[in-house]
Amino acid sequence: MAGAKVLLMMGCPEVPIQTSIALYLSHKLTSSGFDVTVAGTGAANQLLKVSDSDGYYVKKLVNLDKTLENVIEKRADFDICFAFMHNDAGMTYAATMSAISGAKLYSIVFGRNADALAETIEFDCEKIIEKAAHNPIQLKKKLDSILEGMVE
Amino acid sequence: MSCIEQMKYEILLDRTTYKDAREYIEKNSDEVFYVSPGYKIFRDYHIIGVPPIALGAKGSALTFTYTKPCYGTFVLTVDNEDSIKEIEKLREKEKEKGKGAPSPKKSKPSESSKKPPSSFLDMWKK
Numbered sequence: 001m002a003g004a005k006v007l008l009m010m011g012c013p014e015v016p017i018q019t020s021i022a023l024y025l026s027h028k029l030t031s032s033g034f035d036v037t038v039a040g041t042g043a044a045n046q047l048l049k050v051s052d053s054d055g056y057y058v059k060k061l062v063n064l065d066k067t068l069e070n071v072i073e074k075r076a077d078f079d080i081c082f083a084f085m086h087n088d089a090g091m092t093y094a095a096t097m098s099a100i101s102g103a104k105l106y107s108i109v110f111g112r113n114a115d116a117l118a119e120t121i122e123f124d125c126e127k128i129i130e131k132a133a134h135n136p137i138q139l140k141k142k143l144d145s146i147l148e149g150m151v152e
Numbered sequence: 153m154s155c156i157e158q159m160k161y162e163i164l165l166d167r168t169t170y171k172d173a174r175e176y177i178e179k180n181s182d183e184v185f186y187v188s189p190g191y192k193i194f195r196d197y198h199i200i201g202v203p204p205i206a207l208g209a210k211g212s213a214l215t216f217t218y219t220k221p222c223y224g225t226f227v228l229t230v231d232n233e234d235s236i237k238e239i240e241k242l243r244e245k246e247k248e249k250g251k252g253a254p255s256p257k258k259s260k261p262s263e264s265s266k267k268p269p270s271s272f273l274d275m276w277k278k
Contacts, residue, residue: 012221044221068190068198069198072190072198087224088170089219089221090221091170092201093221095201095203096200100188100190120169123202
């Protein structure tokens with residue numbers, strides 16, 4: 001899988017663990033040889049830029065809507081996509097990605113309503129569900145086991 | 153920024169779920185058209201949504217969903233020359249599909265207890 005193109009799709013950044021997990025995943029996947037792009041809303045991207053001001057963890061940071069437009073217009077696509085979601089809008093963006101892209105999709109469902117939100121997912125994806133909002137450790141553990149399978 | 157935000161539109165439903173927005177369009181349009189996620193309207197707006205994506209026509213107005221990551225899904229309506237063109241395009245698309253014209257529906261405006269804001273600018277101010 002080394003060299004595979006991975007998209008990390010960030011939604012609204014109001015739940016704190018999204019930023020730390022995005023930084024972690026980006027670095028971990030890049031270190032394992034994946035070609036990682038992180039796409040987010042304006043605010044989500046600014047949070048990453050300030051946290052990683054030298055671009056050490058995130059090499060490619062792009063606008064979320066522009067990225068979806070590029071996939072729709074077939075100017076870009078990815079092999080793997082991790083879609084962060086803690087609200088209905090995040091789920092809606094992931095559903096769109098599922099319909100327009102050939103990427104294997106992982107839905108990272110987090111926040112206090114994670115279980116209820118996960119039940120609304122009707123598209124084909126692997127769900128990683130963690131009811132955390134502030135502490136990223138349990139979600140990180142779940143993602144580590146997914147990453148182990150990906151780099152084998 | 154999509155051209156939608158620069159157009160004259162009306163917000164019919166704000167900050168809701170995609171499912172509720174779709175149901176609103178289905179219940180409050182004369183004609184309903186279903187398209188795939190990414191379908192483009194008004195030159196550069198690709199619709200983000202959970203399939204099937206509903207677009208509604210009521211007279212010359214086009215009703216559609218607009219999803220913002222931090223604010224949820226909105227139902228917007230645009231009534232101008234562009235909306236007339238988009239509705240015609242959707243009718244043509246239906247004919248090409250060989251399924252005939254979409255079934256006309258009774259228009260039944262939903263009653264909402266709160267008046268939605270008239271623009272995104274109003275919402276940012278809240």
